Each structure stands twice: as structure tokens, then as C-alpha cells.
Amino acid sequence: xxxxxxxxxxxxxxxxxxxxxxxxxxxxxxxxxxxxxxxxxxxxxxxxxxxxxxxxxxxxxxxxxxxxxxxxxxxxxxxxxxxxxxxxxxxxxxxxxxxxxxxxxxxxxxxxxxxxxxxxxxxxxxxxxxxxxxxxxxxxxxxxxxxxxxxxxxxxxxxxxxxxxxxxxxxxxxxxxxxxxxxxxxxxxxxxxxxxxxxxxxxxxxxxxxxxxxxxxxxxxxxxxxxxxxxxxxxxxxxxxxxxxxxxxxxxxxxxxxxxxxxxxxxxxxxxxxxxxxxxxxxxxxxxxxxxxxxxxxxxxxxxxxxxxxxxxxxxxxxxxxxxxxxxxxxxxxxxxxxxxxxxxxxxxxxxxxxxxxxxxxxxxxxxxxxxxxxxxxxxxxxxxxxxxxxxxxxxxxxxxxxxxxxxxxxxxxxxxxxxxxxxxxxxxxxxxxxxxxxxxxxxxxxxxxxxxxxxxxxxxxxxxxxxxxxxxxxxxxxxxxxxxxxxxxxx
Amino acid sequence: xxxxxxxxxxxxxxxxxxxxxxxxxxxxxxxxxxxxxxxxxxxxxxxxxxxxxxxxxxxxxxxxxxxxxxxxxxxxxxxxxxxxxxxxxxxxxxxxxxxxxxxxxxxxxxxxxxxxxxxxxxxxxxxxxxxxxxxxxxxxxxxxxxxxxxxxxxxxxxxxxxxxxxxxxxxxxxxxxxxxxxxxxxxxxxxxxxxxxxxxxxxxxxxxxxxxxxxxxxxxxxxxxxxxxxxxxxxxxxxxxxxxxxxxxxxxxxxxxxxxxxxxxxxxxxxxxxxxxxxxxxxxxxxxxxxxxxxxxxxxxxxxxxxxxxxxxxxxxxxxxxxxxxxxxxxxxxxxxxxxxxxxxxxxxxxxxxxxxxxxxxxxxxxxxxxxxxxxxxxxxxxxxxxxxxxxxxxxxxxxxxxxxxxxxxxxxxxxxxxxxxxxxxxxxxxxxxxxxxxxxxxxxxxxxxxxxxxxxxxxxxxxxxxxxxxxxxxxxxxxxxxxxxxxxxxxx
Numbered sequence: 001x002x003x004x005x006x007x008x009x010x011x012x013x014x015x016x017x018x019x020x021x022x023x024x025x026x027x028x029x030x031x032x033x034x035x036x037x038x039x040x041x042x043x044x045x046x047x048x049x050x051x052x053x054x055x056x057x058x059x060x061x062x063x064x065x066x067x068x069x070x071x072x073x074x075x076x077x078x079x080x081x082x083x084x085x086x087x088x089x090x091x092x093x094x095x096x097x098x099x100x101x102x103x104x105x106x107x108x109x110x111x112x113x114x115x116x117x118x119x120x121x122x123x124x125x126x127x128x129x130x131x132x133x134x135x136x137x138x139x140x141x142x143x144x145x146x147x148x149x150x151x152x153x154x155x156x157x158x159x160x161x162x163x164x165x166x167x168x169x170x171x172x173x174x175x176x177x178x179x180x181x182x183x184x185x186x187x188x189x190x191x192x193x194x195x196x197x198x199x200x201x202x203x204x205x206x207x208x209x210x211x212x213x214x215x216x217x218x219x220x221x222x223x224x225x226x227x228x229x230x231x232x233x234x235x236x237x238x239x240x241x242x243x244x245x246x247x248x249x250x251x252x253x254x255x256x257x258x259x260x261x262x263x264x265x266x267x268x269x270x271x272x273x274x275x276x277x278x279x280x281x282x283x284x285x286x287x288x289x290x291x292x293x294x295x296x297x298x299x300x301x302x303x304x305x306x307x308x309x310x311x312x313x314x315x316x317x318x319x320x321x322x323x324x325x326x327x328x329x330x331x332x333x334x335x336x337x338x339x340x341x342x343x344x345x346x347x348x349x350x351x352x353x354x355x356x357x358x359x360x361x362x363x364x365x366x367x368x369x370x371x372x373x374x375x376x377x378x379x380x381x382x383x384x385x386x387x388x389x390x391x392x393x394x395x396x397x398x399x400x401x402x403x404x405x406x407x408x409x410x411x412x413x414x415x416x417x418x419x420x421x422x423x424x425x426x427x428x429x430x431x432x433x434x435x436x437x438x439x440x441x442x443x444x445x446x447x448x449x450x451x452x453x454x455x456x457x458x459x460x461x462x463x464x465x466x467x468x469x470x471x472x473x474x475x476x477x478x479x480x481x482x483x484x485x486x487x488x489x490x491x492x
Numbered sequence: 493x494x495x496x497x498x499x500x501x502x503x504x505x506x507x508x509x510x511x512x513x514x515x516x517x518x519x520x521x522x523x524x525x526x527x528x529x530x531x532x533x534x535x536x537x538x539x540x541x542x543x544x545x546x547x548x549x550x551x552x553x554x555x556x557x558x559x560x561x562x563x564x565x566x567x568x569x570x571x572x573x574x575x576x577x578x579x580x581x582x583x584x585x586x587x588x589x590x591x592x593x594x595x596x597x598x599x600x601x602x603x604x605x606x607x608x609x610x611x612x613x614x615x616x617x618x619x620x621x622x623x624x625x626x627x628x629x630x631x632x633x634x635x636x637x638x639x640x641x642x643x644x645x646x647x648x649x650x651x652x653x654x655x656x657x658x659x660x661x662x663x664x665x666x667x668x669x670x671x672x673x674x675x676x677x678x679x680x681x682x683x684x685x686x687x688x689x690x691x692x693x694x695x696x697x698x699x700x701x702x703x704x705x706x707x708x709x710x711x712x713x714x715x716x717x718x719x720x721x722x723x724x725x726x727x728x729x730x731x732x733x734x735x736x737x738x739x740x741x742x743x744x745x746x747x748x749x750x751x752x753x754x755x756x757x758x759x760x761x762x763x764x765x766x767x768x769x770x771x772x773x774x775x776x777x778x779x780x781x782x783x784x785x786x787x788x789x790x791x792x793x794x795x796x797x798x799x800x801x802x803x804x805x806x807x808x809x810x811x812x813x814x815x816x817x818x819x820x821x822x823x824x825x826x827x828x829x830x831x832x833x834x835x836x837x838x839x840x841x842x843x844x845x846x847x848x849x850x851x852x853x854x855x856x857x858x859x860x861x862x863x864x865x866x867x868x869x870x871x872x873x874x875x876x877x878x879x880x881x882x883x884x885x886x887x888x889x890x891x892x893x894x895x896x897x898x899x900x901x902x903x904x905x906x907x908x909x910x911x912x913x914x915x916x917x918x919x920x921x922x923x924x925x926x927x928x929x930x931x932x933x934x935x936x937x938x939x940x941x942x943x944x945x946x947x948x949x950x951x952x953x954x955x956x957x958x959x960x961x962x963x964x965x966x967x968x969x970x971x972x973x974x975x976x977x978x979x980x981x982x983x984x985x
Contacts, residue, residue, distance in 0.1 A: 060582070060701045063733060063735065065735050095819060097822060102825060103819065286866045288816070295735050
């Protein structure tokens with residue numbers, strides 16, 4: 001595997017090229033069930049035009065009123081990105097005509113965004129603490145989403161679904177700080193994790209609650225910035241990485257053939273993994289931004305800011321450091337904190353009194369494997385943190401062995417039975433009864449006299465064979481420590 | 493009981509409560525009057541059943557229940573206010589036959605106070621105009637005629653021209669108006685009635701078709717100052733559905749009426765003595781000064797140095813906001829839709845808007861689009877916002893030395909229909925005295941002061957401090973009492 005921290009370079013005819021990436025992420029504020037300026041619902045997948053208020057449909061004389069909870073979630077998100085919160089911000093109108101835009105303008109924030117500069121720390125290699133990199137956040141503003149055109153409902157006409165019209169979005173604009181597809185992917189994953197921790201956005205890219213505009217340019221390493229293209233509405237981490245890779249190579253090729261990169265808006269074709277021109281700079285709209293006269297400036301008071309801050313949960317980086325402090329390996333800590341759901345589940349497991357490093361190993365090795373086989377996410381795990389805590393407790397106090405624990409987990413996943421009950425009912429309790437163990441060992445040594453001889457003449461690795469045979473004979477219920485001790489006593 | 497239509501709201505209210513007549517009698521007389529005055533073209537829709545239903549409810553409530561402040565009073569409603577199930581078109585073809593499923597906050601407040609609706613009143617298209625000639629329904633004809641014996645049709649002012657004509661002609665005891673840059677006050681002056689634009693934010697804009705959001709404000713147009721106070725009390729109030737609505741209690745303006753102006757200082761802005769204003773208007777202004785002095789006020793000269801920039805500032809800001817506010821009329825969801833054969837979405841937009849908007853609205857959309865365009869934004873829009881701030885500061889400074897400002901309402905009496913349609917700039921000049929108070933968001937009122945030499949009404953204009961509608965109304969009352977304006981248009985329709 002290539003070194004994740006080595007600089008990413010595109011090899012062209014004229015030498016190596018560096019790629020420069022900035023992302024504008026549109027994250028729907030899913031924490032609230034209503035839109036940015038109206039009380040209409042925002043559920044995904046509803047029948048067309050069933051979640052549209054008079055305001056969303058821009059009926060004559062309708063006025064927007066900011067939804068306080070949307071503002072609160074955007075502020076909390078800004079805080080989680082360690083960003084400047086602007087006490088005074090304002091909404092502007094971005095004017096353009098399109099059938100999915102009922103007002104004829106989008107209410108957004110150009111001149112005075114709600115959130116200013118912040119940053120996100122990404123790890124390029126989960127196992128390497130030193131592979132960290134900071135990606136700057138330029139700003140976050142809140143704005144309305146547009147509706148959706150449906151072109152497949154009628155032979156000659158397009159239909160309009162306004163369910164999304166007016167839905168609250170946070171536009172999170174990064175600095176052009178990323179230099180490889182992997183960095184762009186890591187940034188997007190990390191951002192999504194933070195949004196999920198905060199709870200402001202569910203980060204569900206398939207349902208469109210998070211999507212990215214990808215800005216890409218290329219240059220000779222360390223040289224002047226090149227002309228960038230913007231590829232709109234890319235809706236998965238993998239696609240974002242594909243766009244970066246494709247665009248960078250396309251641009252290098254273009255420049256090396258003597259052409260020039262046009263500053264333009266492009267569209268991603270997920271089937272082909274390519275991008276194509278949507279509109280050139282010349283066709284760009286003049287959006288005629290101006291302050292929305294229907295809305296007063298947003299002014300945040302101390303109490304509001306304080307509430308936002310105090311309601312923030314422990315964030316991924318802080319949690320990872322705390323886990324490491326508990327003796328959990330950096331890799332496990334990183335895996336366990338990557339998603340809010342995992343961390344929440346694991347925290348609940350720790351609350352049962354489970355030994356942290358063992359619990360971490362068990363979750364990463366055993367539980368993830370089992371869930372993978374079941375095709376389930378941790379939030380749908382059939383075993384609860386409390387049940388898992390009980391299971392790990394039985395291992396810790398020597399009631400069952402690690403291998404029996406695997407069996408018990410499988411049974412719990414299948415039947416939902418409690419670990420102790422399974423162990424009790426099926427007689428899986430570990431035994432440290434030296435009499436029983438000794439008698440099995442004696443039988444095994446007798447039956448394998450040749451191997452005993454080999455062992456004694458120096459084939460030390462055969463010790464494992466004897467342990468395995470003994471455990472098998474004991475149906476996995478023997479305390480491995482006792483088996484080890486007894487075998488050593490008899491063989492050495 | 494005859495001639496109920498000659499009574500003021502206060503008289504109707506008191507007579508109805510005292511049992512002199514029923515609300516149904518009032519509604520019936522008004523319905524008949526409305527139907528007999530169609531020549532004026534004041535109403536675009538008549539709603540006699542609405543007026544009767546409200547009257548019957550009032551008559552029933554009189555028996556025992558609690559009576560709202562406007563119980564038994566039928567009103568005319570400017571077509572800019574959304575009225576549930578009743579055509580609401582802003583005088584525009586693009587909203588032809590549009591019937592909203594909702595009721596504007598202001599009209600809902602009036603209904604809550606017991607008022608009924610006689611019908612929807614004609615107006616300049618999207619409230620853009622000063623003569624009611626830009627309406628898709630054709631101009632309203634003022635009930636007033638010159639005393640020269642000619643029968644030239646005169647403008648009732650605008651944009652609330654249907655409202656002013658209806659109140660002056662006695663086919664509504666009072667009407668709602670809206671004022672963006674004089675649209676209540678100038679038509680009130682042209683037709684010899686009272687009209688007040690309250691402080692920006694007093695009346696909710698929810699459900700009023702937007703022209704220029706930062707300027708639009710609803711207000712009453714009525715025959716007397718007292719009637720304005722009664723009606724404004726019912727219209728005003730905080731509305732959480734309008735972010736720019738003021739979260740303040742509504743003062744008891746009627747109860748607070750007093751024409752004793754002792755201790756009040758009235759400012760006379762020297763910059764308002766502009767060239768080309770008829771002598772009659774200057775003379776009336778002087779009489780107004782005397783009347784206020786007579787009522788106990790001290791008169792002081794003040795300066796509003798940025799007044800000369802008010803009109804150009806207004807004609808940047810209002811069209812800029814309008815160009816955006818009117819973008820929603822695109823043929824997609826409601827209203828007019830024109831689909832040229834084989835045309836795409838852009839062709840539909842172009843055809844719909846070209847056919848749906850009249851010339852003045854198109855002109856203002858183009859001006860507004862221009863001043864917001866990249867490369868021109870700072871020179872026009874940003875500059876205009878700065879001047880607007882300076883104009884506000886002019887008033888703040890002036891109000892350090894005075895409590896009220898007196899000016900003429902308009903630079904001329906009513907002009908003939910068609911006289912100014914070819915020259916938009918001369919039309920815009922009509923609002924030269926009205927616009928500064930709009931830009932500053934201040935309460936301002938027009939009160940009839942007398943007739944000019946041609947027998948046409950002239951208005952006096954009072955501007956007050958922010959939230960001081962009471963001061964404006966009280967000074968208006970002082971003028972009303974002294975002007976003794978009782979002239980009525982002679983019926984020709």
C-alpha cells in the first residue's frame with residue numbers, strides 16, 4: 001500500500017503536477033423537522049408537493065420568518081468546527097429564474113455569513129497519529145434549498161416538486177487546502193462525522209442531505225494557483241474522490257496539450273466517472289445579491305451563544321484522545337470515534353464498567369465482524385451495549401473463555417438471549433477444575449506420544465497443538481490459563 | 493334612515509350601538525351606493541354578501557355579545573390585500589382571477605374587529621403609480637371635477653386611487669390603503685380625505701402583495717382624523733409572521749386624540765419650498781402653519797438637507813426591491829401563463845411577464861435589475877442605501893428641535909387623466925414631499941386643508957417621530973378643526 005502521507009502527484013509529460021482542492025459542502029439541517037423560513041415538513045421521500053407551505057410556494061404577500069432552531073444548529077456546527085461565530089449576520093437574496101425556485105431568488109448569506117473561519121483536522125492514516133492535517137474552513141452560511149424538476153412524468157412537460165424548496169442548508173466552504181483525492185475524502189468523512197456528532201445534519205449523502213461542490217485546479221508543485229473548475233452536487237465521498245482524480249488528470253492533459261483550463265461549472269456523470277461542462281463563466285448568472293428587505297439582521301445574544309456551546313457533545317477528536325487515555329490503541333480509538341453512532345454505542349458499553357481496551361478490541365474485532373455479516377449498522381445492533389457489557393464481564397471474571405464468548409455473541413445476535421442465560425442454559429461456563437483438565441491432558445499426551453517426544457527434543461511450537469487439543473476435548477470450556485499451566489507442568 | 497353613507501365611522505359606530513339603525517341597513521345602503529357608482533371604476537370586485545354577512549353578525553352581537561371596534565362598518569379593501577376566496581390581483585393582469593386561500597393579517601384584523609368588506613378597490617398595478625392609471629382595469633376616475641365647468645376626468649391619485657375615490661364619493665366609509673412612497677397620502681390629498689401611513693412595522697405586511705418590502709406599509713384612508721385613528725387601531729399590531737413587524741402594543745389612538753398642541757414644536761423644512769409649486773399650495777401651507785400655531789404649537793424652521801436626493805434614492809431602492817419581489821410572477825405556479833408554441837422555460841418566462849406586466853411595472857423591474865447588476869450595484873444601490881441613512885439622520889436631527897413636521901402633501905392638485913402618462917419623471921415628482929418619510933419609516937398623514945382656485949382639494953402633510961402616530965393624528969385633528977373642510981364632490985356619476 002502506498003504511503004498515505006506521501007505527496008500526491010500527477011505525472012504528466014512535462015513533469016509532476018500538484019492538485020489543489022476546495023470543497024463547498026451543502027448540508028441539510030436535518031435536526032429540525034421544518035424549513036428555514038416556513039413551518040413545512042422536510043421528510044425525505046414524501047409524495048411530491050405535500051411538504052409545501054404558502055411561503056415555500058412563494059404565494060403573493062407571503063413573508064419568510066427565520067426558524068430559530070436552524071440558526072441554532074448552524075451555530076453549534078460552527079462551534080464544532082472551532083469557527084468564529086458572527087453575532088451579527090444578515091440574509092441576502094440571490095436572484096435568478098428557474099422553475100424549481102418559486103421566489104425567483106434564493107435567500108442566502110453572501111455579505112455577512114453566520115459563521116466565519118474555522119478548521120477541521122483530518123488523519124490521512126488512521127494508524128498514524130502524525131499523519132494529521134488541518135483543512136481551513138472559510139465560512140458557513142445558511143440558505144434555502146431549491147425544489148426539484150421532474151422530467152420523466154410527461155412527454156413534453158416538466159413537473160416541479162417543491163418539497164425541498166426552502167429546506168435549510170448550511171453551506172460549509174473550505175479553504176483550498178486539500179492536495180489529493182484521499183485528503184478530500186478524509187475531509188468529507190470527517191466533516192460528516194462532526195455534523196453527525198453535533199446532530200445538525202444526518203450526513204446522508206444518498207438522500208441528498210449532504211452534497212459537495214468540488215473545486216479543483218492543478219499547478220506545478222508550489223507554483224501559482226491554476227484556474228479552477230467547480231463540479232456541482234457530487235453526492236458521495238467516493239464520487240468526490242473520483243471527481244478530483246478525473247478533473248486533475250483532465251486539466252493536466254489539457255494544459256500539457258497547450259490548452260487552458262476554463263473557469264466553468266461542471267457536472268459529474270457517476271456512470272462514467274467523468275465530468276462535463278454545465279456552463280461557462282460567460283454564461284454565469286449575475287445573481288444581483290442584495291440584503292433581503294423582508295428580514296431583519298440576525299443578532300445573537302450571549303444566552304443563545306452560551307446555550308449553543310453548552311449543548312455541544314464531546315466531539316470526535318476529544319473523544320479519541322480520551323479513549324487513548326483509557327489505554328485503547330490509537331487505531332481502535334480512531335475507528336470507534338469515526339462515527340457518532342459507534343462512539344455513542346461504545347460509550348454506553350464503557351458505562352457498564354467494561355475494561356476499555358478489551359472492550360475496544362472486542363467491538364472492533366468481534367462485534368464489527370458480526371454486524372458486517374448481518375449487514376447491519378451499529379445503530380441496529382441486535383446486541384445492546386448493556387448485553388455486551390454483561391458478556392465482556394463474564395470473560396473478565398473468568399466465567400467463560402474468549403472462544404466461548406464468540407459463541408455466546410452469535411447466539412445473542414440470533415436469539416436476543418442474555419449472555420448469562422445462554423452460558424447457564426447451555427453449560428458453557430469455563431472450568432478451572434484441574435482434575436478434569438489433567439485427565440484430558442493425560443489422554444492427549446498418551447495418544448500423541450510421538451509429538452511429546454518431538455516437543456521434548458526441541459520442537460517448542462508443538463505446545464500450541466497440545467493446548468488446542470485440550471481445549472477441543474474440553475469443548476472450549478477450559479480456562480486457557482489453567483490449561484497452559486497444567487501442560488507446562490506435565491511437559492517441561 | 494337615509495344617507496347612512498354620509499356618516500363617519502365614529503358616527504356609524506355610535507349610531508349602530510345606540511340603536512339608531514342596524515348594521516344591515518348600513519351595509520345595504522353602501523352596497524347600493526357601490527353598485528350605483530361603477531362609472532368611477534373604483535371597485536374591481538364588489539362583495540355585497542361579505543358586507544351583509546358581517547353586518548348580520550354585528551346585528552346579532554349587538555343583542556348581547558361583545559362588539560368589535562368596527563362592528564357594523566363595511567369597508568373597501570385595496571386589491572393589494574389578500575382576501576380569502578376573493579380576487580386579489582394587485583391591479584395586474586399577471587394575477588388575473590387569482591383567489592388566495594389566505595387572508596392578509598391586516599384584513600383579518602379588521603374582520604376580527606367586526607368590519608365587513610364592500611369589495612376590492614382598484615389601484616395602480618403592484619402599487620406603482622401616482623394616478624391609478626397603470627391598473628390593468630383602467631384608471632379610476634376621481635369624483636372631483638374642476639370648477640371651470642369642464643368635465644375633464646381627473647386622477648384620484650395613486651397608487652391607492654380606488655380607495656381615495658371610494659371614500660371621497662361616499663361608496664365606502666373608509667378603505668385600506670398602502671403607502672410605499674406616498675400611495676396613501678397623495679391620493680388622500682387629491683380627493684379631500686384623510687390618510688395615514690403609520691411607522692414602518694406597525695401594520696403587518698403578511699398577505700399584502702409586496703412592492704418594496706423595506707418601504708411598504710398599510711394604513712387607513714377615511715373622511716376624518718378620528719376615523720383614521722379608529723381604523724388604524726384595528727389594523728395595526730405585532731404579527732410573528734412578518735419579521736419586520738414591530739413587537740409593541742397598539743396605542744389607544746382614538747382615546748388619545750387631542751387638538752391642543754401646547755408645548756409642541758412644529759418644524760417647517762426650508763428645503764420643501766421648491767420651485768414650480770403653485771401659489772395655492774404655498775398659501776395653504778402658510779395657513780396650516782397658522783392653524784397649528786393657533787392650536788398652541790410653536791413653529792420653528794428646520795433643515796432636511798438631503799431632501800433633494802430623496803426622490804432619486806427612492807427610485808433606486810423601491811425598483812431594486814420590486815425587481816426581486818416580482819420575480820415570483822413567472823407563470824409556473826399561479827396567475828397568468830403564456831406558453832409560446834415550441835418555446836422553452838425561458839420563452840415562457842419572457843412571454844408571461846411581457847404580457848402580464850404593464851409598461852410602468854416593466855420599467856421599474858428593468859430599473860431595479862439594472863441598479864442591482866454587477867458593476868452598477870455600488871454606484872446605485874449601495875449609494876442609495878447610504879443616502880437613505882443620511883435622510884433618516886436628517887429627520888433625527890430635525891426632531892431634536894421639533895416634534896412634528898408640516899409640509900404640503902403633494903406639489904399640485906389632482907391632474908387630468910392622461911396628463912402625465914407620457915412623462916414618468918413628472919409623475920414621479922408627485923411624491924416629492926411624501927417620499928422622505930417613507931425612506932425614514934416615519935408616520936405621516938395627509939389632511940385636507942382647502943380647495944385650490946379650481947375647486948380641487950389640497951392636502952397638508954404631517955410627519956412625526958418614529959412611533960408617534962398620536963402626535964401626527966393630534967396635529968391632523970387641529971388642522972381639521974380649523975380648516976373646516978366640508979367640500980364634497982358634486983355627483984356626476
